[in-house]
Amino acid sequence: MELALHPSVTLRSGTFSAVVAPEDVVLAGLNDNPVLSRFLFLFVSGNYSRLLSGINRRSVSIEVRRAFTAFQLLQILRESYHTIVFVEHDPILYEGVDDVALQVGEDLRQLGQGALVVLYTAFPDPSFETMAGLADRVFYLASPVAQPPAPRARGRGKLRYPGGLPRGQQTLGGV
Numbered sequence: 001m002e003l004a005l006h007p008s009v010t011l012r013s014g015t016f017s018a019v020v021a022p023e024d025v026v027l028a029g030l031n032d033n034p035v036l037s038r039f040l041f042l043f044v045s046g047n048y049s050r051l052l053s054g055i056n057r058r059s060v061s062i063e064v065r066r067a068f069t070a071f072q073l074l075q076i077l078r079e080s081y082h083t084i085v086f087v088e089h090d091p092i093l094y095e096g097v098d099d100v101a102l103q104v105g106e107d108l109r110q111l112g113q114g115a116l117v118v119l120y121t122a123f124p125d126p127s128f129e130t131m132a133g134l135a136d137r138v139f140y141l142a143s144p145v146a147q148p149p150a151p152r153a154r155g156r157g158k159l160r161y162p163g164g165l166p167r168g169q170q171t172l173g174g175v
Helices: 023-030 034-038 070-079 100-111 126-132
Strands: 002-006 009-012 015-020 041-045 062-066 084-088 116-121 137-140
Touching: 002 023, 002 034, 009 015, 009 116, 015 100, 015 126, 041 070, 070 084, 070 100, 100 116, 100 126, 116 126
Parallel strands: 015 116, 015 137, 041 062, 041 084, 084 116
Antiparallel strands: 002 009
16 A cells, blocks of 8 residues: 655655654645545644644544653554554654654554554654654654745836826826
8 A cells, every 4th residue: 555645755554754744745645535535544733733723624534642751652653553654753752752752763663564553743853863763764844935926027118198297187296
C-alpha cells in the first residue's frame, strides 16, 4: 500500500517515516485521499493538535486517540492494530522525561514493520530529531511558493481629456 502525502512524498506500508512540513501541505495530503478511506487509520495527537480540526472526516475513516503523556503515547502505539498510524508530534510530552523520546522512536520503528507509520511535525525540536533518527525515511517539505502578482503596466494609460478640460469646466486649483 502507498500513500501519496505530497507529489514528492510517497509513503509505503512497512516503513516508519518522519515528516516536517507546513500544516496546509499535510492537510491537503490527508483530505480527500482515497487510500485513507480503505484502511484502518489511526491519528494520534498530544495535548494540542494543529491538524485535527482541518481534517475532512467525511472523506477519511479515522480513529482519533490523544496522549497527554509520553507513557500514554507508548501505550497507544503498543495497542495499535491499524494499517496506517499518523502521529502528530507534541514536544510537551517529552519535557522532563529522560530518554523517553528514544523509546517512542523505537516503538514507532517497530510498529512500522507491519504498518505505514508517520511521525509529523511542523517545527522540529530535539525530541523529534531523536525519533526521526530511527525513521526509515525523513522528509522536509517547504510551503508552496506564492505566485508573484502580475506586473503592472508602466504607461500613463489613456488620457480622458487629451486636449484639456471641456469649456466652462474649472479645476479646484483654478477657483
